[in-house]
Amino acid sequence: MSAFIDKNTRLVVQGITGRDGSFHAKQMMEYGTDLVAGVTPGKGGQKFEGKVPVFDSVHEAVIETAANTSVIYVRAAFAADAICEAADAGVDVIVCITEGVPVIDMAKALPFVREKGCRLIGPNCPGIIAPRDTVKVGILPATIVGPGAVGVVSRSGTLTYEVVFQLTSNGYGQSTCIGIGGDPLIGTNFIDTLEAFESDEDTKAVVLIGEIGGTDEQEAADYIKAKMSKPVVAFIAGQTAPEGKRMGHAGAIVSGAAGTAQEKIEAFEKAKVPVARIPSEITKLLGEAAPGLKV
């Protein structure tokens, strides 16, 4: 078992004929994901890699292939519409990799997704990988992961790779690694993911990688204190970030005195969640908080 995706995941790739879409579709297939369909309007009838059927719409893809999960690699201007299309077509989980979606578009798309009862991950996220099931949906590199009992959740991309790589190198395999995205408005937040990890029997401990901006980490800290039985280790990026500057991610910005790394670290400490000061400290804290997890 893992969170949000597993062996039953039947994936449709939106934007499969594009540069990023085709590259990662191949990577996902090679890792073991059951890639059942692709969508590019106007390219319906083609075969991707000689075998995966391409459709003009997600609706057709779902009807023809029973796809239940979608991953989106379309341009930012069309991403919110692609999300709504997938939700309308009836998939259960949507992972939106696309970066740069206007925030008002997401403010309108999110209620649409919720009306349809879908789970949206992202946008502007690296997606999910479940090493125990060898399934991935997104762009997380398969080379750095290993099967195990740690759930990883993060707002960033390469920092997650760095942390996951260190976990794997130090003998900590993962149940699921999830990048929830660096935008201010996202479909799935830390709490949603922590809930999923708490109820996933294969996850024994969680590594949470936060960053400056917003209050998602603070709310996660409250949630952990109130609801979680499994140990959590946290790391917050952006301790040296100046006020008022967007640090790459649209959501990574300290406004006035709000959303600082310090505030988030304190929230976790108050919730008795050990916080690593540097990435390489994470495995050490994990060893203390959840002894015996090393493979």
Added chain:
Amino acid sequence: MSAFIDKNTRLVVQGITGRDGSFHAKQMMEYGTDLVAGVTPGKGGQKFEGKVPVFDSVHEAVIETAANTSVIYVRAAFAADAICEAADAGVDVIVCITEGVPVIDMAKALPFVREKGCRLIGPNCPGIIAPRDTVKVGILPATIVGPGAVGVVSRSGTLTYEVVFQLTSNGYGQSTCIGIGGDPLIGTNFIDTLEAFESDEDTKAVVLIGEIGGTDEQEAADYIKAKMSKPVVAFIAGQTAPEGKRMGHAGAIVSGAAGTAQEKIEAFEKAKVPVARIPSEITKLLGEAAPGLKV
């Protein structure tokens, strides 16, 4: 007991300082309605008839007076907003008397009202009167009604008066008389009202007055057949109406072959609902369908 309004109704009148609003507010008070507040933006602080406090917003009115029902007499351009305001302020029942509300405004206001869990009657309706409780919300003349066991529901105004007057004159008192409105998009349809009558213990039989346009009567016929235990007598106005012409009410129009009186009459006959050919036949049919109701 009666449907939608009763002795516990605490009424706020939106547009209480206007010509229609003030006239009918007085009529409602005199009949016995518990008029607790009025609203006219900018007139807050006044007293209506020397005793009913006037507020600038429905929110204030609800907070200060615990009003649970609103009736709207504002101009058509502001009616949809007035409906949303009442819904947002937390009243349970909203009766919109205003005629001439643009249909797209209603298409947007109706989901807002439903999100808030309110019951909207109208717009373009004469409202509700409950003779057993001597409560009225709207413009139905109190002089023509009498307490009894017949529930009356209608899409029109004066035709309802005519029918209710004949009922009362012939010894058939009413539990509740409801005008649901003559517009194509209304908050409460025949089925909603029939449900209320079916579950209201003081209602023993129902008179339903329909008219050309739409399919609300046809659906009501299906509902009666499937779900109603109480006898219903129907009348449909507009048997001689030409195709394609709006007959006064925005909703009273035969489009092509759809929405004719004939189609509706047949639907009721199929559902074994007796249909009066002329208004004065209603009491006769009622006597047959529900003997012993005469006072």
Added chain:
Amino acid sequence: MKIHEYQAKELFRADGVPVPPGEVARTADEVYNIARRYGKPVVVKSQVLVGGRGKAGGVKLAKDADEARKHAETILGMDIKGLTVDKVLITQAVKIDTEIYLGVIMDRASQRPVIMASAAGGVEIEEVARENPDAIQRLTVDPLHGLLPFQSRVLASKLHDDFKVIRQIATIIEKLYRTFVRVDASLAEINPLVVTPEGKVLAIDAKINIDDNALYRQPEIESLRDLSAEDPGEVAAREMGLSFVRLKGNVGNIVNGAGLAMATMDLIKTYGGEPANFLDIGGSSNPEKVITAIDIILGDPSVKSIFINIFGGITRCDDVARGLVTAFEKLDIKLPIVVRLTGTNEAEAKEILAKMDLPTADTMDGGVKKAIELAS
């Protein structure tokens, strides 16, 4: 409110729907000149506010200007369902590969705008609905979200096979919906939307009905109203805030309230008469309305009697009575008028009317019967 095809096409064009070039003319000479200037085959289309113009012979293809003139001579002045054609639209003829139906209505059942589309365009959608309902695609639009791009694309893909054409149709669907919302339409329709053999998509007919309730905020649309194409009685009634529809009978009637007015019409028919009209004077107590109402009905020479049926709720019977007195003073009334007034201030009204020696009735049944009697 209905508007003409050429006006609907202008509204569509303003939102970017492709429409072939066209101009309006009122004489055969103008038609000839326009067709000559185009130098191509044209279609001469009667502009009247009813459907079925083609079947009535009001739409003709002309291969050149001479033929266009000939057609115009036939069509101008023609009577279509009781309306006289006083202008025609000359549009450049378009080669047609396939015909598509596209329409948006405000749907009463879902309480939302619904887009209807069919690859079987060119015929009336009601006919398609009857004979082949599966050929009609329906898309319910959430007015809060608006029409989403993917929805247009998915709908368009059900109307054609070529993706280049689908893309054009999808764009036209978006624009059609935009026009629908922008002008407060109750119906906006393109039938047919044609695909040319070259794969171009064009709206060659257009129909828009406007929500009367929204005209107060649509002054530009209101100005499109063609008063010459309407019954003068309906125009006069609307200006006074009355609701009037002319019928073919001889028993006129004036009623307060639309439902009661319909029931009164129906009752005239039931008792063997023929209603001459629907006329709702509304809920207010303005005596001027009664005068206008009588005046409009007197304008119809086939009317032989008038039944006035007032149930006073908000409307006060004495106001109506006073209006009647004034009307009799101002107008030259030779027809019998039967009056039934009941409800608010009924006694005062009866007192006012007593002096006038009019036939009265206590019930609508009685009044209708008396009016029919007096009409024959």
Added chain:
Amino acid sequence: MKIHEYQAKELFRADGVPVPPGEVARTADEVYNIARRYGKPVVVKSQVLVGGRGKAGGVKLAKDADEARKHAETILGMDIKGLTVDKVLITQAVKIDTEIYLGVIMDRASQRPVIMASAAGGVEIEEVARENPDAIQRLTVDPLHGLLPFQSRVLASKLHDDFKVIRQIATIIEKLYRTFVRVDASLAEINPLVVTPEGKVLAIDAKINIDDNALYRQPEIESLRDLSAEDPGEVAAREMGLSFVRLKGNVGNIVNGAGLAMATMDLIKTYGGEPANFLDIGGSSNPEKVITAIDIILGDPSVKSIFINIFGGITRCDDVARGLVTAFEKLDIKLPIVVRLTGTNEAEAKEILAKMDLPTADTMDGGVKKAIELAS
């Protein structure tokens, strides 16, 4: 993206928010002429893209043109939080009875626009939030319904007692929200909105931040960007699709991915160094980006070493290595550069770099330590 007060006022004015007359000037003479033309007291306001201009002495009231010139001479060229004032806005002074705060932000928690308002305007809203949070009214707007008229009215009624003023404020709230949506703002703020002793309501300050992600569809807003007011490094980085923020330290760093870049900055600090920047080269494998990144960092004379930290996922390490080789050929690099490349195509990258004899590291900890060492 930030825009100047005078630009924000133009955007507000276009939607009908009342703003006192004002003009921009770059010299004291221009200021004098404008103030003379107005013939009234004016306010001379520095136009720089930071808050706290008033406290820094960048906003001054002048009773006449001579005083305006004097103030302009002081303010033009002034340094405010590291930015040089090169233009001022001259606006007609307004008599103030009360000051109101009005702002719209995109709220992360509710995922909706939130309108914030306070009768305690004129001071920073963060300060009000800290000291008297109850003085702030919050209205969450459903972006699907938009801001409903009654919501503006109810909110406005909490900001003033006089209904004539409330009506004006309600209208301004509607217009503020309209601007917010129209220009894809992430923040739109009027602070203060003033009520004059005569009961007129006017926006005398204005601030709008634009959602960078939406600039692609807002070319007119994008054209308001004041490049002269920005760090040239940040401008160059943005043009190449990099994300760069200048800091005050001496250890430069180039990283792929925002989170890893922040963590790298933090690690430099943790190990006793001072990061000179944040620089995210993003996810693609374009060698040109590496060249631009090095070039930008080399432009800062305080930088003493550079750490390149690449975790190859989508980014291929060999591409980065090739970019480095080209950069060393094209640029005159005298600084020590420590390279850590790991992940996709790591082996190929190491082969390419082997010839260049650069200090390398296997871990980010090791790389950071080496870069700090080389900087001192």
